[in-house]
Amino acid sequence: MTQYLELVCPAGSPAALRAAIEAGADTVYCSYNDRTNARNYPGLNFDVEEMAEGVEYAHKKGCKVLIAINTFPPAGQMKDWQAAVDNAAAAGADAIILADLGVLDYATRTHPNLRRHLSVQASASSSLSINFFRDQFDVKRVVLPRVLSVEEVAKAVEETGLEIEVFAYGSVGPMSEGRCFLSSYMTGLSPTSEGACAPASHVSYKEDGDQVLSCLGDVVLNRVSKNEPAAYPTPCKARYVTRGNASYLFEEPTALNAMDILAELKKAGVTALKIEGRQRSRAYVSEVVGAFRKAVDALAEGDRATSDLSSISEGKKQTTGAYKKGWR
Amino acid sequence: MEAGMVKTPHAQLTLGPLLYHWSPEQRRDFYFKIADEAPVDCVYLGEVICSKREPFFEESFDEVAGRLKRGGKQVLISTIALVTAPREMAEIRERAASDALVEANDVACLQALHGKPHVIGPFINVFNEGAREFVIRNGAVRIVLPVEAPATSIKVLADSPVETEVFVFGRQPLSIAMRCYHARSHGLTKDSCNFVCGLDPNGLSATTVDGEDLLTISGTSTQSHGYAVLLNELDELRKMGVTHFRLSPQDMDMVAVASLFRDTLDGKLSVKEAQSRLQGLSDDIPFINGFYYAREGLTWTEHRAA
Numbered sequence: 001m002t003q004y005l006e007l008v009c010p011a012g013s014p015a016a017l018r019a020a021i022e023a024g025a026d027t028v029y030c031s032y033n034d035r036t037n038a039r040n041y042p043g044l045n046f047d048v049e050e051m052a053e054g055v056e057y058a059h060k061k062g063c064k065v066l067i068a069i070n071t072f073p074p075a076g077q078m079k080d081w082q083a084a085v086d087n088a089a090a091a092g093a094d095a096i097i098l099a100d101l102g103v104l105d106y107a108t109r110t111h112p113n114l115r116r117h118l119s120v121q122a123s124a125s126s127s128l129s130i131n132f133f134r135d136q137f138d139v140k141r142v143v144l145p146r147v148l149s150v151e152e153v154a155k156a157v158e159e160t161g162l163e164i165e166v167f168a169y170g171s172v173g174p175m176s177e178g179r180c181f182l183s184s185y186m187t188g189l190s191p192t193s194e195g196a197c198a199p200a201s202h203v204s205y206k207e208d209g210d211q212v213l214s215c216l217g218d219v220v221l222n223r224v225s226k227n228e229p230a231a232y233p234t235p236c237k238a239r240y241v242t243r244g245n246a247s248y249l250f251e252e253p254t255a256l257n258a259m260d261i262l263a264e265l266k267k268a269g270v271t272a273l274k275i276e277g278r279q280r281s282r283a284y285v286s287e288v289v290g291a292f293r294k295a296v297d298a299l300a301e302g303d304r305a306t307s308d309l310s311s312i313s314e315g316k317k318q319t320t321g322a323y324k325k326g327w328r
Numbered sequence: 329m330e331a332g333m334v335k336t337p338h339a340q341l342t343l344g345p346l347l348y349h350w351s352p353e354q355r356r357d358f359y360f361k362i363a364d365e366a367p368v369d370c371v372y373l374g375e376v377i378c379s380k381r382e383p384f385f386e387e388s389f390d391e392v393a394g395r396l397k398r399g400g401k402q403v404l405i406s407t408i409a410l411v412t413a414p415r416e417m418a419e420i421r422e423r424a425a426s427d428a429l430v431e432a433n434d435v436a437c438l439q440a441l442h443g444k445p446h447v448i449g450p451f452i453n454v455f456n457e458g459a460r461e462f463v464i465r466n467g468a469v470r471i472v473l474p475v476e477a478p479a480t481s482i483k484v485l486a487d488s489p490v491e492t493e494v495f496v497f498g499r500q501p502l503s504i505a506m507r508c509y510h511a512r513s514h515g516l517t518k519d520s521c522n523f524v525c526g527l528d529p530n531g532l533s534a535t536t537v538d539g540e541d542l543l544t545i546s547g548t549s550t551q552s553h554g555y556a557v558l559l560n561e562l563d564e565l566r567k568m569g570v571t572h573f574r575l576s577p578q579d580m581d582m583v584a585v586a587s588l589f590r591d592t593l594d595g596k597l598s599v600k601e602a603q604s605r606l607q608g609l610s611d612d613i614p615f616i617n618g619f620y621y622a623r624e625g626l627t628w629t630e631h632r633a634a
Contacts, residue, residue, distance in 0.1 A: 072455040075477075075484035102458020124435060125506075126411045128420065132439035136466075147506035152412060175550075176410050179451060180503040181476045182543075185552065185625035188618065190476055193455060217624055223537045236503075240534040242513040242545065249509050249534060249545075328507050328518040 005266055005273055005296050008066070008165060009289045012044045012278035017054050019282045024293030027064040029097065030054060030278065036069045036084040038121055039278040040195030052091045064094040070119035071195045072100045072178070082106055089114045097143065098122075099178055104137045117141040117165070121178035121192075127159035134162055141165055143274060146173045146256065147322045150264050157269035166265060168258040169288055169309070170276025172321050174236050174251040182235035186217045198234045205230060214238075257318040259292065259306055262299050265323075339566055339593045341586060342370040342493060344576040345406035345431070347501060348546050349381050349525040356388040358577070363392070363399035366583045367590040370572065371396050372431055374406035374423075376451070378508070378547045379416050380521070404429045409451040409504045410548070411436040431472070438466060445469045450495060451504065457484060464490055472574065475500040475556070478622035479564070486569035494565055496558040497585060497606075498576025499531065499544050499551040500616075500625065509534075509545045518548070530579035541614075542626070552626060554616035557606065559592055560599050560631035561620060581609055599631075 009025035011017035020028050031037030033045035055065045067088040073081045081103045088096045089111045098104050099121035120143045124130045133139045141163035157164050183197045184190040191197040198216055206213045214222040214233035221238035224230050231253035240249045275288055291307035310318055321327055375382045393403045405423055408416055411434040423430050424440035432438055433449035447470040448454055448463050454471050470491035486492040508518035510525040510532055531544035544551040588605050591597035618627035
């Protein structure tokens, strides 16, 4: 089986969309600038007109566009999500990426011909779950949660018959995504319905002697010395104290980098590699997409390309995350 | 309870699944006491957090279920909240094929239960009427709302053709992971965990670096430190159409907890008195209700009329 690894790249803005395409993206994914997506941060994303222009531009360059509408509408407020689905269809998106059962149901009934992908936010972590979404909503592709090993990824490919997309680079999400209420526990704003985990409006840094405290809401998530870089205070990358020891209990502030195991992922049968980071700068997108373009092309030639991305990684550290068994 | 039945005017008190790892003896004795003494209408058995814990309860399962039924309680089987392993999928298929009423906590379970009456657990996101209608079409006869759902959402969702259950007491489950944080805190991994979660029958405290109480760990699950308490809100919830009220087992006198919730629902006990008695049973663990009021989950708000 000749198999091409599709490179799916983040476009948090029209500028990032052009940068990603320039750097070699096969596909970009983006969102509308409201709470219908899981990266609802100020200044990011596309309005309806920009999206239509973005799709047109990408298509001219031979690049596909996926639109993520992957948060969970609160009761009585489904209209915004339905409008996003309608707008994505009108813009000519190649697919929409969904998570909520109600939104999936709406899209399936209203726009049966608009391709549906299942978002990582749907937390479909077994073939049984994936096949439910396949059978009920005819999803064509699933973005797997960042909690599976390479062996489990291979099983998902084999047992579902669907296109499988996996994360290749970016944030590590140790929790089952779409079902984590830690940020709202601390801020009152729900990532599941408002689309922002650890929103900047609730982040603060306070000096305390020769240390800096990173806070989310009123909660101190870390304490570092002034000359240490303070990682962004996300609840799952905070330092907590258990049994008298302070540690990064959930996950170190580190970046997922699967570049060294691309051959294994390809062998597992994945269709697409996703690069996380719609909230990142255009320069970051260019650098990461460029490096992965080279690596994927080298792999297609039977070679192996690696590139040192550690300087732009979160905490300057990298991990292969759950792909390797020892992570758990 | 069959789908489409008229809702009972009797507010049903339920005991949710145990979220900690208790010894087989402690589990058995706990449920025997619940069967004989607790004024609860439904009891959810089954392991939700970690499938490695499951074999410990298998031995006494039938005995416990039988005694609960003889005590007049509806017995339901809850399933794992994060399904990945083939063994877990096989188990879910087996449960779905049995006669038991199953609480699904991962969408994987919906595939196995398709078309058969079942309960949607709080780990499946039903945040809006679109999702609710979809799961009802798939066979849901009761929906336990996610703990994060605020009053404004509960109000819309409880106006429902099926039963609605809300979490009204206990540490709120906030996230579920593949990684075991209990094991990690002991320098171990999930695969080599030595069942260290069994050392903490009410969960392991995780404080901030400044020593403030914040979270509780139970294996792969992260929970609130405070006990969620919706006593003041019971009346309002009933008026919204909520039919079932969930108490989550903590390592404390749960018969007394159930009794004071029952008495409050029945108007035999004032909310103020119930709250004060509950505090007496809860050591110095604070009460929280922030999610209900669309605030920080870890906060407490004195009741205000909706």
